[in-house]
Amino acid sequence: MLYSNYCSQRGVESAQNNARSLFHTKGVTLEEIDGSTVENKLLRNSLFDLFCNTPNYKVYPQFFIKTSVSSIEETDYRYLANWDTICKWNETDSIPGTSVYKGASFSEQFSRFKAQRPSKE
Numbered sequence: 842m843l844y845s846n847y848c849s850q851r852g853v854e855s856a857q858n859n860a861r862s863l864f865h866t867k868g869v870t871l872e873e874i875d876g877s878t879v880e881n882k883l884l885r886n887s888l889f890d891l892f893c894n895t896p897n898y899k900v901y902p903q904f905f906i907k908t909s910v911s912s913i914e915e916t917d918y919r920y921l922a923n924w925d926t927i928c929k930w931n932e933t934d935s936i937p938g939t940s941v942y943k944g945a946s947f948s949e950q951f952s953r954f955k956a957q958r959p960s961k962e
């Protein structure tokens with residue numbers, strides 16, 4: 842999740858906290874990237890480039906999927922959605938045909954990202 846610890850837009854902090862809560866209840870661990878820090882500026886800008894043609898460009902929070910990790914410096918991401926879209930998917934439990942995970946159930950798709958819990962042996 843690309844978020845900002847410093848944001849002047851109304852409602853952003855609430856949306857970020859609601860996102861954390863939603864994914865937590867679904868058992869999904871979010872990797873959080875604070876787009877407001879200097880050390881994340883290059884990554885933030887490269888993530889912005891992935892969705893710069895969307896109506897909610899540079900609005901927090903935004904969600905991405907890591908597609909590969911070739912090294913610490915080289916991680917590939919795929920744009921997933923903004924918070925409003927995640928909410929719609931959650932409410933309808935469906936992901937429309939134009940998205941990355943088209944035609945799938947929200948719950949089914951995001952169950953793939955659940956944190957691996959240690960087995961009790």
